[in-house]
Amino acid sequence: MNIYETDLLLNQYLLFHYGTAEDQVPYSFGPRDALFYPSRCVTDFLPDIGRKTRALDLGCAVGRSTFELTHWADEVIGIDLSGQFIAAAQAIQEAGKVQIRILEEGRRSTVVTRRLDPEIDRSKCxxxxxxxxxxxxxxxxxxLILAANLIDRVSRPVDLLGEIKRLLRSNGHVILASPYTWLEEFTPSENWLAGASVTTLSRIQEILEPDLVLVTAKDLPFLIREHARKFQWSVAQASLWKRS
Ligand SMILES: C[S@@+](CC[C@H](N)C(=O)[O-])C[C@H]1O[C@@H](n2cnc3c(N)ncnc32)[C@H](O)[C@@H]1O
Known part of the structure; x- marks a missing residue:
């Protein structure tokens, strides 16, 4: 079973992408600097890179980063393997709003409607x-190509990097972000980029160079709410690359 096709994951990702701070963390002491990650993957880098013509969001899920990229590019394409995630992204594009079922506990949930920032030109996506x-x-x-939390969710990460190289124009930029949670469930261990004495970032660098050079890397925390009292707090490493 593909977990990204379940109703539970759909609502978890709708909340992760479109929920307010209060929807996601109903506690004043929660790690609010870990919220709005799908937007931050873009906004943390784009002001330095400047405007682009065509942007691609690989593994876009329900689309928040894709919409964010419209502030910086004339045309943005979002691709995901999950039919229900793409259907949700298209429905949000059409309506400019989204209904989210926020899990509280057990079978108890709260339904909210959230609007996409009206400044976003949805027609570009x-x-x-x-x-x-x-x-x-x-x-x-x-x-510009963004791949957020995707590299450790594909069967052959080396092929993903090869595809990114193939799709990137000269002077183009790539943002890769991931907590590098290597799991057999998604990636056979022989294909993991982290080795016994090799970091994922250095392996990515080995594969992307000399076509792409590493511009910068930073830590981006993010929070995914499972229910009102359980959260996944992770720290992605976000790296910016430029075609040399
Ligand atoms: C961990 S989620 C991250 C989604 C989003 N980028 C974010 O940061 O919230 C991984 C996403 O990648 C998608 N995915 C997994 N394998 C894929 C593939 N081979 N091609 C396209 N999308 C894929 C899944 O359906 C899921 O939406």
Whole structure:
């Protein structure tokens, strides 16, 4: 079973992407600096990189980063393997709002409606169901590619990096963000990029160089709410790369 096709995960991701601070963390002492990660993956880097023509969000899930990228690019494409995530992203694009069922405990939940920032030009986006390891050649090339929390969710991370190299235009930038949670469930251990004495970042660098150079890397905390009293607090390493 693909967990990204379940109703539980759909609502967890709708909340992660579109919930307010209070929806996500109903405690004043919660780690609020870990909220709005899908936006921060973009806003933490883009002011330094500047405007782009075509951007691609690989593994876009329900689309918040894709929408954020419209502030910086004329056209943005979001791709995800999950049909229900893409259907949700397309419905949000159409309506400009989203209904989220927030799990409180057991079978008890609260339903809220949240609006997308009206400053976002939703008409710039297109969402497709697709495999980030084999992006349709019809989609063309890009001068900005984002892959947030994807590299440790694909079977062959090396193929993902190869595909990113293939799709990136000259002078293009890539943002890779991930907590590097390597799990057999998603990636056979022989394909993990972390080794006994090798970090994931150094392995990525080995694979991307010399075509791409590392510009900077930083830690980005993020929080995913499971229910009102249980949260996943993670720290992604977000790295910015430029085609040399
Ligand atoms: C951990 S989630 C991250 C989603 C989003 N980028 C974020 O940061 O919230 C991983 C996403 O990658 C998608 N995914 C997994 N394998 C994929 C593949 N081969 N091609 C495209 N999407 C994939 C899943 O459906 C899921 O939406």
């Amino acid at each position: 297109r969402f497709f169901v697709g495999d980030a390891l084999r992006v349709s050649p019809e989609l063309g090339s890009f001068d």
